[in-house]
Amino acid sequence: MFFEPMNFINNLHYLIKGEIGLFVALGIISLSIIILNKLSER
Amino acid sequence: MEFLYENLLLITWQQIIMWGIGGVLIYLAIAKEMEPSLLLPIGFGAILVNMPFSGAVDQIINGVLQEGALSTLYQAGIVNELFPLLLFIGIGAMCDFGPLLSNPILMMFGAAAQFGIFLTLCVGSMFFPINDAAAIATIGTADGPTAIVVAQTLNSQYLSAIMVAAYSYMALVPIIQPPVIKLLTSKEERKIRMDYEPKEVSKTTRILFPIIITIVAGIIAPASVALVGFLMFGNLLRECGVLNSLSDTAQGPLANIITIFLGIAVASQMQAEQFLQVQTLMILALGLFAFVFDTAGGVLFAKFLNLFLKKKINPMIGAAGISAFPMSGRIIHKMGLEEDNQNFLLMHSMGVNVSGQIASVIAGGLIMSLFM
Numbered sequence: 001m002f003f004e005p006m007n008f009i010n011n012l013h014y015l016i017k018g019e020i021g022l023f024v025a026l027g028i029i030s031l032s033i034i035i036l037n038k039l040s041e042r
Numbered sequence: 043m044e045f046l047y048e049n050l051l052l053i054t055w056q057q058i059i060m061w062g063i064g065g066v067l068i069y070l071a072i073a074k075e076m077e078p079s080l081l082l083p084i085g086f087g088a089i090l091v092n093m094p095f096s097g098a099v100d101q102i103i104n105g106v107l108q109e110g111a112l113s114t115l116y117q118a119g120i121v122n123e124l125f126p127l128l129l130f131i132g133i134g135a136m137c138d139f140g141p142l143l144s145n146p147i148l149m150m151f152g153a154a155a156q157f158g159i160f161l162t163l164c165v166g167s168m169f170f171p172i173n174d175a176a177a178i179a180t181i182g183t184a185d186g187p188t189a190i191v192v193a194q195t196l197n198s199q200y201l202s203a204i205m206v207a208a209y210s211y212m213a214l215v216p217i218i219q220p221p222v223i224k225l226l227t228s229k230e231e232r233k234i235r236m237d238y239e240p241k242e243v244s245k246t247t248r249i250l251f252p253i254i255i256t257i258v259a260g261i262i263a264p265a266s267v268a269l270v271g272f273l274m275f276g277n278l279l280r281e282c283g284v285l286n287s288l289s290d291t292a293q294g295p296l297a298n299i300i301t302i303f304l305g306i307a308v309a310s311q312m313q314a315e316q317f318l319q320v321q322t323l324m325i326l327a328l329g330l331f332a333f334v335f336d337t338a339g340g341v342l343f344a345k346f347l348n349l350f351l352k353k354k355i356n357p358m359i360g361a362a363g364i365s366a367f368p369m370s371g372r373i374i375h376k377m378g379l380e381e382d383n384q385n386f387l388l389m390h391s392m393g394v395n396v397s398g399q400i401a402s403v404i405a406g407g408l409i410m411s412l413f414m
Contacts, residue, residue, distance in 0.1 A: 001321050007167040011175075014412060015160040021408045022153040025262045026401060032254045033146035033247065040244035 052094035056314035063317075064088030067206075076213030079298075080186065080305045084206060087112065087309020088317075099310050112310035115303060120201075123194050125304045126187030127272045132297025133187070133399075134276025135289045137367070139251060141393035144241040148393040150343070152401030155363025155394075157339025158182040159405050162332035169324055174198045176409050178325050181208045182332025183402035184215070184366040190308070191269055192406045196413055202311035203322040207329035215366045216373050218330070222337040223377065227357050231345070232381040234356040238389045248281040259404050265414055266407015273403055336364045340394075362391040363398040371395035 067085030071078035090098045091112060099110035119125035142148055159182035166175030177198035180189045189208040193201045211218065224232075252274030260267040279289040311317075340360030348354050358377055362370045374391035 001169050001324065004168055007172075008164050011164045011167045011172065014163055014176075015157075017412065018160040018163075018405065018408050019153070019157065021262060022156055022401060022405055023150065025258055025404050025408075026149045026153045026397070028258050028262075029255055029400075030146040030149040032258070033143055033149075033251065036247045036250055036254075037143070037146070037241070037243070040246050 049094050054094075054314065056318050057092040057094070059318060060092040060312065060314045061089050063312075064092070070210075070213070074213075077209050079301045080209045081213070083302060083305025084209070084309050084312070087306045088312040090306075091310055091313050099313065110310070112307060115307040116310045119303055120190065120194060120307050123191045123268070125300050125307065126190045127268055129187050129297060129300045129304060130269065130272035130403075131276035131279070132292045132294075132300065134252070134273040134278075135280045135292035136297070137273075137277055137280075137396055137399060139248070139277065139396050140243055141389050142396045143243040143247055143251060145390075145393055148390070149397045149400070151340055151360050151363035151394045152365075152397030152399075153363075154343030154360060155336050155340030155365075155398055156182070156401050156405040158332040158335030158337070158364075159402075159409070161335050162328050163409070165331065166328050169328075170321075173413055174200060176413050177201075177204055178328050179332060180204070180406055180409060181211065181325075181329035182336050183406050184208070184212050184333065184336070184364050184370075185399070185402045185406070186212065187304075188269060188403055188406035190304075192409055195265070195410050200321060200325055202308060202317055203325045204329075205308045206312075207326050211329050211333050212366050212369070215333075215364070215369050218333050219337050219361055219364070219370065219373055220377060222334050223341055223358050223361050223374075226338060226341045226345075229381065231357050232377065233385065234354050235382070235385050236356050236359070236387060236390050238386070240389070245281075245283065249278065252277045252281070255400060259407060263404060263407035263411045265410035266404055269403045269407055270400075273399075333364070337361045340364060340398075356385075356387055356390070359387060359390045359394050362394040363401065365395070365398035365402040367395050367399045368392065370398070 064085045067081045070076045071082035098112045100113040101108050159179045163179035166178045173196040177193035177196045180192040186208045193204045256271050256274045259270040279285050340363040341357050344355050344357035344360035358374045362374045371391040375388040378385040378387040
């Protein structure tokens with residue numbers, strides 16, 4: 001174990017990449033379900 | 043008669059502490075009913091492996107390796123990630139995604155409530171190498187099997203501490219979440235009522251849903267495809283309507299058998315010399331941090347949406363995106379009733395809660411993709 005405060009800043013891009021990845025993945029899934037629901041209503 | 047007491051003299055104070063920890067886990071499992079199916083095997087296993095020259099784990103005696111059953115089980119089911127993945131078939135078969143399918147927008151709360159995972163990754167990297175920090179951050183998935191798979195894949199040396207933290211905090215969700223939610227919301231916000239207009243979800247949608255999720259997750263985060271795929275395979279067994287006996291087996295006997303093996307096999311890594319380290323305390327603190335900021339992420343996302351919505355959302359439901367299914371969903375419902383006894387949030391909070399289940403698995407896969 002060590003203490004390197006700068007690592008927090010250096011690794012912040014993982015937070016951004018991770019959250020963007022999640023929103024994109026779940027956004028695509030949500031859209032797919034909305035389309036599926038619309039199609040099955042017909 | 044010497045053989046009767048010579049082992050007594052070999053007991054170390056560290057092993058006695060581990061017996062205490064094992065005892066506490068057993069107490070929490072039985073007396074407090076906190077995740078008993080896992081905390082009890084882990085607690086008992088912690089005692090089992092902390093005997094001098096315990097025959098339950100591998101020992102080198104006189105230069106000869108004597109294999110222990112728990113070490114063999116660990117190699118057979120944890121090192122290759124088989125047990126957590128098989129458990130996911132059972133979890134998938136147990137999940138009813140109906141509330142989410144009738145309101146798919148709820149899925150976004152699942153994404154927001156994984157914020158604590160990635161923030162913990164950054165904070166943890168100040169103290170641990172990045173692969174260990176990433177593995178520790180997955181405690182925030184509130185999903186034991188995901189945490190195990192990620193820790194194992196990233197070759198983290200802290201698997202046992204991560205698993206104990208993940209399951210303990212999952213059981214502590216009713217204690218962790220309410221104060222964070224109350225801190226971030228006003229009484230008026232907690233009283234917001236949400237109409238529930240159930241929509242019929244077709245069988246086709248229910249069947250295609252697990253397949254779509256597997257394909258999307260597999261393309262965006264290929265490392266997550268085993269995790270997501272096993273979860274969704276279990277769900278497909280449930281929803282297809284022609285494999286009810288397999289679905290029942292996955293939900294019952296399969297999940298139970300794997301849970302027994304998983305808990306006791308992980309305990310093989312709870313030997314005093316590995317577990318009693320300052321790092322373990324740090325991991326427990328980071329795990330709590332992840333849970334707190336997951337909850338905050340979900341609540342703040344709902345409050346952010348309310349800035350633009352005419353029909354306001356009760357921000358408490360965002361907190362259910364933490365996964366920890368179904369406990370978190372029920373807590374939000376209960377908190378809603380405490381503020382207004384006619385405020386029924388259950389269907390919304392459960393929809394968000396199952397979205398958290400999916401989001402946490404994809405988050406685990408994203409972490410693996412980022413660091414493999």
